[in-house]
Amino acid sequence: MLPVLLVLTLVEVGSGLVLGRFEAQLLRFPTLLALVPVTIGTAGNLGSILAARLSTAFHLGTLSFDPTNDTLAGNAVATVGLGVTLFPVVGVGAWTLTALTGGARLSPVTVVTIAVASGLGLAILAVVVTVTVTYAAYRLELDPDDVVIPVVTNVCDVLGVVVLVAVAQVVV
Amino acid sequence: MTVRDAAADAYREALPALAASLVGGLVAGVVLGGMRGELRAVPGLLVLVPALLATRGNVYGSLGARISTALHQGLVEPRVRAGDERLRAAVAAALANGLVASTFAAVAAFAILVGLGRPVAPLPTLVAIAVVAGICSGVALSAVVVTAVFAGYRRGRDPDTLVGPLVTTTGDVFGVLFLLGAVRLVLFVGGVV
Numbered sequence: 001m002l003p004v005l006l007v008l009t010l011v012e013v014g015s016g017l018v019l020g021r022f023e024a025q026l027l028r029f030p031t032l033l034a035l036v037p038v039t040i041g042t043a044g045n046l047g048s049i050l051a052a053r054l055s056t057a058f059h060l061g062t063l064s065f066d067p068t069n070d071t072l073a074g075n076a077v078a079t080v081g082l083g084v085t086l087f088p089v090v091g092v093g094a095w096t097l098t099a100l101t102g103g104a105r106l107s108p109v110t111v112v113t114i115a116v117a118s119g120l121g122l123a124i125l126a127v128v129v130t131v132t133v134t135y136a137a138y139r140l141e142l143d144p145d146d147v148v149i150p151v152v153t154n155v156c157d158v159l160g161v162v163v164l165v166a167v168a169q170v171v172v
Numbered sequence: 173m174t175v176r177d178a179a180a181d182a183y184r185e186a187l188p189a190l191a192a193s194l195v196g197g198l199v200a201g202v203v204l205g206g207m208r209g210e211l212r213a214v215p216g217l218l219v220l221v222p223a224l225l226a227t228r229g230n231v232y233g234s235l236g237a238r239i240s241t242a243l244h245q246g247l248v249e250p251r252v253r254a255g256d257e258r259l260r261a262a263v264a265a266a267l268a269n270g271l272v273a274s275t276f277a278a279v280a281a282f283a284i285l286v287g288l289g290r291p292v293a294p295l296p297t298l299v300a301i302a303v304v305a306g307i308c309s310g311v312a313l314s315a316v317v318v319t320a321v322f323a324g325y326r327r328g329r330d331p332d333t334l335v336g337p338l339v340t341t342t343g344d345v346f347g348v349l350f351l352l353g354a355v356r357l358v359l360f361v362g363g364v365v
Contacts, residue, residue: 010276013284078186
């Protein structure tokens with residue numbers, strides 16, 4: 001457990017470095033800072049739930065790595081659908097809570113735009129990463145339950161930071 | 173099963189857990205947004221935030237999964253008072269892993285920031301913050317995970333489906349709250365000494 005944990009921690013420090021590069025902007029706009037935990041958390045959860053479902057389907061023998069496979073396509077569609085449902089709520093929630101605590105400097109439209117654009121990108125990335133890692137585990141004959149979930153969760157965390165910061169650069 | 177059925181199934185099963193952890197993430201975000209003073213006072217602290225939050229999820233998620241497996245196998249009784257040795261060992265191992273990973277994150281962040289020539293607080297400050305936050309949130313999360321998994325199991329719920337959302341929700345909130353507490357404590361002690 002420990003060596004894997006340390007590697008994953010190092011990966012997360014990498015995403016922290018990305019945050020650190022944009023520290024000035026994040027400190028100027030508290031709403032952006034408020035988006036950080038929920039965006040990386042939701043991205044990681046979308047990836048880990050998809051990974052858990054694909055691993056189970058794989059063990060049950062109902063999964064094949066073929067775009068026309070119903071389980072694979074259905075779960076991919078659901079992941080993007082969940083992203084589309086949840087990220088508008090993330091944007092509205094982050095803006096409202098920051099406004100209530102007296103720190104909102106960005107308009108609600110800007111915040112929701114950032115949340116939705118990041119969320120859509122992250123949902124698609126979560127599908128790509130999860131399917132790739134699950135396929136790699138299958139080819140390398142590793143148990144997807146052991147490998148895929150921690151790798152996918154942490155990779156999605158890092159992508160969460162990168163995508164959020166990138167979208168904020170474009171929108172703000 | 174068609175693609176439509178598979179998608180509807182996956183969507184319905186995932187939505188409640190995701191919504192719960194979304195609320196936790198938002199609360200954590202607001203606390204983080206209110207921490208700007210502390211983040212300015214301790215350069216490099218922001219770099220640690222994702223690692224510290226993820227450690228909570230990685231370590232205590234795995235603790236919850238271990239306890240639910242042990243419950244399913246009948247190796248652990250769903251009672252806290254029993255003082256079961258396996259349970260104590262699992263919690264102690266999780267706390268130790270959490271502490272090692274938090275300290276490692278602080279040292280790695282410090283070394284990388286120094287290497288890049290970016291501003292960073294002294295190493296003892298960052299390590300002290302990571303350790304204090306790690307111990308406090310570790311004890312709180314262990315208590316929540318053990319209590320909730322046992323309570324769920326006794327009510328006939330599968331603890332496996334409880335652990336993930338529970339840890340991501342409470343992990344973010346406790347992670348940020350205890351981080352704020354730890355920064356204030358370390359800055360206060362540092363100012364006094």
